[in-house]
Amino acid sequence: MNFVAPTLDAPALLTPIPALSDNYIWMVQRNGHAIVVDPGEAAPVLAHLTHGLILEAILITHHHHDHVGGVQALHQRTGARVYGPRHENIPICDVRLEEGDIVDLPGAGLQFQILDIPGHTAGHIAYAGRLDADQTAIFCGDTLFAAGCGRLFEGTPAQMLDSLGKIGCLPPDTLVCCAHEYTAANIRWALQVEPANATLQARAQDTARLRAQGLPTVPSRLGLELQTNPFLRTSHPDVQAAANQHAAALLSTPQAVFACLREWKNNFK
Secondary structure, three states: OOOOOOOOOOOOEEEEEEEOOOEEEEEEEEOOEEEEEOOOOOHHHHHHOOOOOEEEEEEOOOOOHHHHOOHHHHHHHHOOEEEEEOOOOOOOOOEEEOOOOEEEEOOOOEEEEEEEOOOOOOOOEEEEEEEEOOEEEEEEEOOEEOOEEOOOOOOOHHHHHHHHHHHHOOOOOOEEEEOEOOHHHHHHHHHHHOOOOHHHHHHHHHHHHHHHOOOOOOOEEHHHHHHHOHHHOOOOHHHHHHHHHHHOOOOOOHHHHHHHHHHHHHOOO
16 A cells, blocks of 8 residues: 655644543644544544644544544534545535545645445444655554454454454554554453563553553554554464464364454453
8 A cells, every 4th residue: 555645844743632431532733734533522622723723624434422422513613524434324424435535635734545444333444644754644443452453343253354454464663543542451351362472561561651651552553563462463373372272162264263352352351
């Protein structure tokens, strides 16, 4: 996937805005323009629109209320254009998107390519592109989390595994901008799957330090996810062995391993 570099020279400012109980609304700012991703409520975004900052666009990944609850109020207050998945029902959508579409945002100098990533919901999409000349990011909603992935509310294990595979093909330094602060809990489970994974052990320590300081653990980087996230490691022998042991069966395909991991995580306390 080839990404177009930003058209403006000013650096982009990427901010995870806390919302609701554990959501993040992502904001990208450049040259007095901003875009936000998945505003579950309006007030935190409005609080960031200071000093004449213009909200250029609202990007939606899927229809769940904690991602769209603030869309109407923000649209009414700012007139920002709303982009969202073609095949999902969201409160307001000016531009409906599916894989292969491109979103051009000239004010902020950004361009995003759309990926269809069903699994969590049937029509979930992601926005992937460059924030700066050397930095790629993906806004992936509730599909890929730091050390985890979303529950399968509307999709199948095969769909989610395929969706994660698409994300996994992006450059390893891609920023993974997911929508929830689930990292600590995800890592506790991931350590049950791969207790000997030294990179995961170090990540657990880093995560604990950040949370103790009240800091977000995201964005993550895709390369780190590929080393520590069991849902991206269904072909790794250690993950396969752990899934086989948990299932008390020989799981013969990555889809079967993924389904076992997802069920395991669903019931992990």
